[in-house]
Amino acid sequence: MPEITPVTSTDTELWKTDNFLKPIEGKIETLRLLSVDVFDTLLFRCCSQPADVFLQAGRQAKQNGLLAEGVTPETFRTLRITAERQARALDPLGCGEITLEHIYAQLPAGVCDASRVKELELEAERELCYLNPHMASLIRFCQQRRIDVALVSDMYMSPNQLSSILKANGFDPFRVDAILVSSVDGGGKSSGKLFDVLLEAFPGIRPGDVLHIGDNVAADVDGAASRDIRSIHYPVIPETLQSPLHWESIRHGDVAPAVRSIRKLASAAAPDKLGEKEKFFYRFGAAVLGPFLQGFCDWILDICEKSGRTAVHPFMREAHLLGPMLERCAAMRGLPIKVAPLYISRQATLLAAMSDFGGKELDKVLALGGITLNELFRLLGLEEDNGQPVHSAYSAAQLKSEALNASSFAAYMKLTVPESRNIRFAEASSPSANGESVFDALRRCLLQEDTLERIRHKIAEQRSLLIGHIRQQCIGEPDKLITVDIGFNGTIQSALQAALDNEAAAHDTIHLMAVGTDKTAEWLLRGLDIRCFIGGGGEHSELAKRFARSPGFTEELMMGDFGSTLRYERQADGRIAPVLAELVHPPEEFRCKEACHEGVFAFQRYYDYLRQQKPKLLGTLGAREWSLILHRAIDMPTPEEAAGLGSLTHQDNFGGVSAEPICGPIPEQWLERGSEFFIDMSNFGPKTLNVYWPQGTATRYAPFYLYGRFARQADAFGGRMLLFHVMNRLAEAGIRTVHLFGTGPVADMLIREAQLHGIRVRGVIDPAASPSTRQRGPFEPISLAEAAAESDNHVYVIASLTYISEFKALIEERYADLRPDKQPKLFEPFA
Incomplete structure (x- = not known):
């Protein structure tokens, strides 16, 4: 069994594996105080968005009869978001901060029992949060060296409420030297006020002796810098335009939210030894392939338990990855299940399955x-x-x-x-x-008789060798097999069954496949016990069709540095050995595949850590959720995925040797009419246009075609893509800091797009406010006069789909008065 190194928050060296924390290693000795953000830094959530906590609270409130008739949990989520916005607008503390009590005061008595639902929200936080083992490791490391530790959070909770969440998730709040929250301490991190409070709490420590870590650039990096405090940006949870999980949300919405953050954390632990290209494959293994295969492995072991089987037999070549995955999975679950791979392929079973030859x-x-x-x-x-x-x-x-x-x-x-x-x-x-x-x-x-006799002899010989190989590998229970394959049509399974039947070999075989086409249902009619994780003429067949249409990179990523099984030969010592095909892949591909496997194993380790922390949450995940993760990569790859995965060589040794790149060059005639036409034509079959992976090829030629296609559908064909193109133009022009002119939903959407594109929003300006009025929010407050006075940033994005010309004229008029020496750069949705 492969060695398994468990992930534990008490391992004081674990933080050094985190790519975002590694730069700290050289600074530790100069520190006297470590300041750590809480949410999305020390604590992660088992949900896609922070507001999903409100949904969970709403569900529990509904179950307990605490919501008014007609108020659904989804409605409560919306009301809770609105109540927070209203509370902030009232600014009851006079510093732009609010408490949880201020928020619930905005909910009328006719909506819910506010005091009891507030407690349910805190309970939901305790249930959905878990401790980031990397950050907990760093804190323990610092405490061992007598470095003070403070938790510093922009939050509407009180220190006691926050402490209850930490304690419920295995972190003793009394172990840290201070817990500071903006709702109690009179200001947030963005303004620098909370850092002032931090320095006052540790009067003997200078700003240069402090290191702050957090996920928000404006609050945790810029805010700290305003007080001469060093900082480390910790962007594990925030997503960018390149993030596969962002593309996943565009294609499928919330997918397996319980493991969303752990996928990101596993991705952040890519070993230093890997090159940049290999790191991409590691991340893909950790965030995409690993979760799908983990769900498949758990399903396999569930069937082993129910059927009383103690051994499982994955087919080579995919067993190169599936074998150790199953061993690790069984060990993590404490199951005494043996994993014995079988060297079986379509070619190796072709003759063995025949009862005659004519x-x-x-x-x-x-x-x-x-x-x-x-x-x-x-x-x-x-x-x-x-x-x-x-x-x-x-x-x-x-x-x-x-x-x-x-x-x-x-x-x-x-x-x-x-x-x-x-x-x-x-x-x-x-x-x-x-x-x-x-x-x-x-x-x-x-078809001459003497030739037929020779072929029939070969058939009998290969059938005998095949069955001998199975008995050789499956010592103890060769008549009770559970085979495992990535799947599709069930060709190998039916051939194996036929070989066993033709030899009159007693067997009780269960065939398990990750993905099955409708063809596999026909084998059930012929007496095969063949079961599919997805598809097989049953549930989620629409997902299975996409897997089966473009299986190339999935299959290749699971394989090692040896070819498929061609046939079997008996060696001098009597053992039966598979004869393997030679491979023609370049050496670089094997390194990339091994990096992908490291990422897959990393996901397994972090998944096991989370399963120990939150077993109830993970127990609800099913085949569809696990499969949507990999389905998105096939159906809507990111540009990086299309480039990296599409460059892999797909080798097929069945009926000859065929080795071609998964996304090879395409004649211009098929692309000149656009990506949609190209994808449509790719479905007519190889005689028309031989394309292994249409979506990957289309993305290589038009990187955001599929993104735009599904984003428009997700947005009900609203204005999202208009705002996407605004920020994309800015990014392409090299602009990294902007002001938003306008407030409301359009501004909120632009802020989100700016974050995805890595563009900093310096301020949000309310056109209706007086020059001295500041727009409060998560960004540095600023007026148009203050913005115009800046020496290095005169870029404005119009945050409106209605008053574009009016807002542009207003900005230009103000600049004519305030800064006649400067010409503002104006960007609008329709330009």
């Missing part, structure tokens, strides 16, 4: 596609040990007459079977072949 079976073999005549003779056992074609036992008289043997095709051995249809066969010893194609002559040769 014209029907021959046509099946000839339909394999790119197989050459040389490979065909080898497959059928018509070659000698030296690799030359076997000479059929013809008499000299037959050789001079019309009989054909394998050596008659020596000149055509490099032809593929399809190519042989278009070449005229010319053989001196076969005068009757006048005008006959090589294909027709080949078929006539292979």
Whole structure:
């Protein structure tokens, strides 16, 4: 079993594996005070958005009869958000901060029992939060070195309320030297006021001896800098435009929210030894492939438990990753289940599954596609040990007459079977072949009785070796198999079943596949016990179709540095060994795959940590949620995914050797009419346009086509993409700081888009306010006069879809009065 290193918050070295915390290592010795943000830094949540806490509270309130009739949990979530906005507008403390009590005071008695629902919200926080083991590790590390630690949070909770959440999640609040919150201490971090309070609480410590860590640039970086305090930006939770989890939310909404943050945390632990390209594959393994495979492994082990099986047998080559994953998963769950991989492939079971060989079976073999005549003779056992074609036992008289043997095709051995249809066969010893194609002559040769006998002997031999290999690998229970495969049509499973039946071998086999097409349902009618994680003619078949249409990179990422099984041979010691195909992948691809596997194993470790903390939350995840994570990557890849995954080589050894990039070059004629036309044409099959992965190829040529397509649907074809393009233009122009001119929903959406694009919003200006009026919020408050007075930032984004011309004129008029030497740069949604 592979070694498993558990993730624990008490490991004082764990923080050094976090890519965002590694820079601290060289600064620790100069510290006297560590200041740590709380939410999204020390505490993570098992939900997609902080407001999801309100939804959970609303559900519990509804169940307890604390919401008015007609107020659903979803309605309560909206009311709770609105109540907070109203409370902030009232500014009851006179410093831009509010308490939880101020928020619930905005909810009328006719809506809910405010005091009791407030407690349910705190309970929801305790249930949904968990301790970030990296940050807890760093805090313990500092405390061992007698470095003071303070928790500093912009929050409407009181220190006691915050402490209750920390304590419920295994963090003793009495271990830190101070807990400061903006709602009690008279100001937030963005203004610098909360950092003033921090320095006052530790009078003997200078600003230069303090290090602050947090996830918000404006509050935790700029706010700290305003007081000469060093800071580390900790962006594990915030998402950017490049984040696969952001694209996931655009495509599918909230997917498996319980593991959303742990996927990000696992991604942040990429080893230093990896290069930049390898780090991408690590992150993909940790955030995308790992979660899907973990859900699949848990499903497999659930079936093992229910069926009383103690061994599971994944098929190679995918078992290179699935095997150790299953071993780790079983160990984490404390299950005594053995994992024994089987070297089985479509080609290795093709002959073994046949009960006889004649014209029907021959046509099946000839339909394999790119197989050459040389490979065909080898497959059928018509070659000698030296690799030359076997000479059929013809008499000299037959050789001079019309009989054909394998050596008659020596000149055509490099032809593929399809190519042989278009070449005229010319053989001196076969005068009757006048005008006959090589294909027709080949078929006539292979159907001669003595040749058929040789093939039937090969079939019996390979079937015996296949079953021998299974018994060899499955010591103890060869008659009770649970096979595991990534899946699709169930071809290998049906062939294996047929081989066992033809040999009259007793067996009680369960076949498990991650993904099944509707074809797998037909095998049920033939007596196979074949079960699918998704698809198989059952639930979530629409997802399974996308997996089966473009399986290339998923399959390749799971494989190691060895080829597929071609056949079996008995060695001198009597053991049966698989004969493996040679690989043609470049060495760099193997390094990328191994990096991906490291990411997958990292997700497993962090998932196990979270499962120990929040078993009830993770117990609700099902096949659909796990599958949507990988489905998004196939159906709507990010530009980085399309570039990295599309560059992998997909090698198929079934019926010949085919090795091509998953996203190869496409003739311009198929792209000039746009991405939508290209994707449509890709579905007509390889004779029209041979494309392994249409969505990946389309994204390589038009990076945001699919993003825009699904974003418009998610936004009910509203104005979201207009605002996306505004910020995208700014990013492409290299602009990193802007002012928003306008308030309300459009401004809120622009703030979100700015964060995704890595653009800082310096301030939000209310056009209706007087010059001295400041817009309070999570950004540095600023008026138009103050903005105009700045020396290095005169960029404004119009935050309106209605008053664009009016707002532009107002800005230009004010600049004419205040800064005639400057021309403001104005960006609007429709420009």
